Amino acid sequence: MIEDVDEYLLHVDDKKPKKKNRNEAFTPNLCHLLAYRMKQPNRPIDLAQLYKELSISTQANFKEEIYAIIPYGERYTQSFVFYKDTVRLVDSSANVLAEKFLYNHLFMDFESYKRTLNFFLNKEMNAIPISCSKFSLIPFSLTSKPTIYCWVNPGRIENLYSQGSTTPTIAQLTNGINVGIERQQRPIFTRMKRAFLTHGIIKRDIETQPVNVTMSLLEYLNISSTKITRKVTKNLQYQHIPGFALNFHQKYQEIHxxxxxxxxxxxxSLPKSENV
Structure with a gap:
């Protein structure tokens, strides 16, 4: 007798019950999803269809490389987290997941990290890239909700498509996912460059093996070699990473x-409330 009916699928070919892996309900393979198979060139993935196919999880997997975090829901309180071959629907906002990302990878709080990165890049930024030693993520605010961000991995951008100045740019990732970004290509290139430099800062602080200073940033970061990533990193080498090795964590601690x-x-210094 089958106890958990919802954990069994009926195989189309042989009509025999096939047990569904528990993990597949929360982290299914992309190629098994209708929303992924229905993808169209130059159009973002259908999030509404994807929502119907996923079980909602309470947490993301930060041990695996993230390709994109896309906010979802009427108030954007949930997020799709895309990986190389899988996806999760998480019951947390994209902004909260970004903060958890920093803590899980670097044990840093967001505000101190932000001030430290602004110091290293010598630029006051509100929308700052986040990174670990393996990859980085760029934030793009939503026009309808400027305080909410969509996060995209610049090292996995295969191509960018723009159909006009009033339409979103479509970022095609190397795993086949298309993400709509409400920016034109030039500012996207600028943010990608900052994200790659940030990735370099963090990786240099954590991985201290000797590196040729003229090594290309594309190779040093071990990101995908695509038309877009090669264009952004064309003139960037290891020696162009701001600051010096082991300085980021030290400066972070001072600022924190x-x-x-x-x-x-x-x-x-706050005045004490008087008893009534």
């Missing part, structure tokens, strides 16, 4: 401690 002290002093 300063923020903690600043918040403590602000709390101490």
């Amino acid at each position: 401690d300063a923020i903690v002290i600043e918040k403590w002093l602000d709390a101490k």
Whole structure:
């Protein structure tokens, strides 16, 4: 007797019950999904159809390389997390997942990381790339909700398609997923470059093996060699990574401690509430 009917699928060919792997309900292979098989050139993947095919998970997998995080839902409180061959639907906003990404990989809080990266890149940025030693993610705010971000892995962008100045750019990833980005190509290239430099900073801090300073950033980061990634990294070498080895974590700690002290002093200076 089958106890968990929903864990069994009827195989189309032999009509025999086939047990469904528990993990497949939450992290199915992309090629098994109708939304993926129905994909069209120059159009983003159908998220509404994809939503029907996935079980909602409570957490993302941060141990595997992420290709994209796409916010979803009426208030964007859920997110699709795409990997090389699979996808998860997570009951968390994309912004929250970005913060968890930093903590899981670098044990850093978002605000201190942001200030440290602004210091290294010598630029005040609100939309900052996040990275670990293996890959990076670029944020793109939504026009309808500027405080919500879609996150895309620049090292896995196969191609970019634009049909006009008023339509989103379609980023085609190396795993076949198409993501709509509400930016034109030039600013996308700029953000990709920043993300690659950020990736280089983090990787250099963690992996300290000797490297030829003239080594191309494309090879050093071990990202996909595509028409787009080659264009962005054409003149970038290891020696162009800002700062010096082992400096990022040290600077982060200084900035983090300063923020903690600043918040403590602000709390101490607040007027005490009077008893009524």
